[in-house]
Amino acid sequence: MNPKSHKLHQLRHRRDAFASLDPKVWWEDGIIKATVVAEPQVVVDVLRRPDSSLPDWNYFVGGAERVLGRRLEHLREASEFMPVLMHNEAHAKARKSLAIYLANRLQALEPGLPSIAGDAAARMLAGSTVDLFAEVVRPVVLKVGSVLIDADMPPDFLDRELSGVFPGSKSPSEFARINDDFGHVFAFLKPRCGSSEELANKLCCLTFGIDSLTMLLIESIITAIDEAGEARAIKLPDYPVETGVPVTSRYVKSDFEIDGGKFPAGTSVRLQMQSLGYSNENVHQQAIFGAGAHVCVGKQITLRLWTQFAKAINELELKGRIVSYELRKSMYVCLYKSVKVELWR
Numbered sequence: 001m002n003p004k005s006h007k008l009h010q011l012r013h014r015r016d017a018f019a020s021l022d023p024k025v026w027w028e029d030g031i032i033k034a035t036v037v038a039e040p041q042v043v044v045d046v047l048r049r050p051d052s053s054l055p056d057w058n059y060f061v062g063g064a065e066r067v068l069g070r071r072l073e074h075l076r077e078a079s080e081f082m083p084v085l086m087h088n089e090a091h092a093k094a095r096k097s098l099a100i101y102l103a104n105r106l107q108a109l110e111p112g113l114p115s116i117a118g119d120a121a122a123r124m125l126a127g128s129t130v131d132l133f134a135e136v137v138r139p140v141v142l143k144v145g146s147v148l149i150d151a152d153m154p155p156d157f158l159d160r161e162l163s164g165v166f167p168g169s170k171s172p173s174e175f176a177r178i179n180d181d182f183g184h185v186f187a188f189l190k191p192r193c194g195s196s197e198e199l200a201n202k203l204c205c206l207t208f209g210i211d212s213l214t215m216l217l218i219e220s221i222i223t224a225i226d227e228a229g230e231a232r233a234i235k236l237p238d239y240p241v242e243t244g245v246p247v248t249s250r251y252v253k254s255d256f257e258i259d260g261g262k263f264p265a266g267t268s269v270r271l272q273m274q275s276l277g278y279s280n281e282n283v284h285q286q287a288i289f290g291a292g293a294h295v296c297v298g299k300q301i302t303l304r305l306w307t308q309f310a311k312a313i314n315e316l317e318l319k320g321r322i323v324s325y326e327l328r329k330s331m332y333v334c335l336y337k338s339v340k341v342e343l344w345r
């Protein structure tokens, strides 16, 4: 029997777990009530379909507000800046503005990337036990995040799980927590932004960039360590295998079928995006950054960082093993409290 999907994305040795799923598209009726998709081509097809949309964000936030008996004002304000919640021209305009902003930030980031990656790799000393999350990945994301928002990013932004604003079902208390977090972020960003467009772009960098970059980097090193075994040196691939968005959701607007599998109108679909990276097909691997209308705007900047990060770590030619790790419990993301790894040559 398949593991429950709210646990699947956080399983260790996940590649094997995904390979042995049978079936790879199934209806789940537990904590998650949705068609769960872990078949790469079906994930891509669903992402590309015009009759599947992001879940209705107002429905979930409105429900949380009714239970809490108060308006989640910072979340409401943040939602006005999120491309994922926009349609048609407004969506295209927000994407274009962010793409231009990110191209400019990439120019600012590029000269410093080798040293950002080199500093992170320098913490991976042979003969030591290192916390990959706290000592290697977090400093990289903090530095990159600071360039993205053109200001020294407060380290606590790394712990706020701002990606939780992404549409989807959460408990009212989780929505309240994300609301407070956005209050802090607005208090930091607003005095530093000269226009609402600048605020929107910086907010998008924090919301879509921070958790996803953290997950892509940490999951990729964990996977590389597991795949090397203890006998071979850790080798990060040229293109990342692990996505930074382990799960996304869609709402079925009208009935459709893919490969005989039925997606009835009015139901939800849970897309296990990690399956894409484990496929041998290039088109699936590319889709770790999404596909269709909401494909990632941060892909280019992420891949530039990846190239430097992989190079710096591969040059160390270290062997390693995961000693212990502590995950933060989540139905959607893989974020850690710590990942301890023993390293040697």
Ligand code: HEM
Pocket: 047, 083, 084, 085, 095, 098, 102, 148, 204, 205, 208, 209, 210, 212, 213, 216, 242, 243, 244, 245, 248, 249, 273, 287, 288, 289, 290, 291, 293, 294, 295, 296, 297, 298, 299, 301, 302
């Ligand atoms: C600089 C960092 C990043 C920024 C600024 C960024 C920005 C964005 C934005 C704005 C969207 C939504 C686009 C829309 O709705 O039209 C998006 C979607 C997405 N991003 Fe990124 N992103 C970043 C890093 C990453 C990373 C590291 C990954 C990991 C592979 C990733 C994977 C995705 C995926 C899978 C989607 C589509 C989600 C869906 O369709 O449900 N992003 N990104």
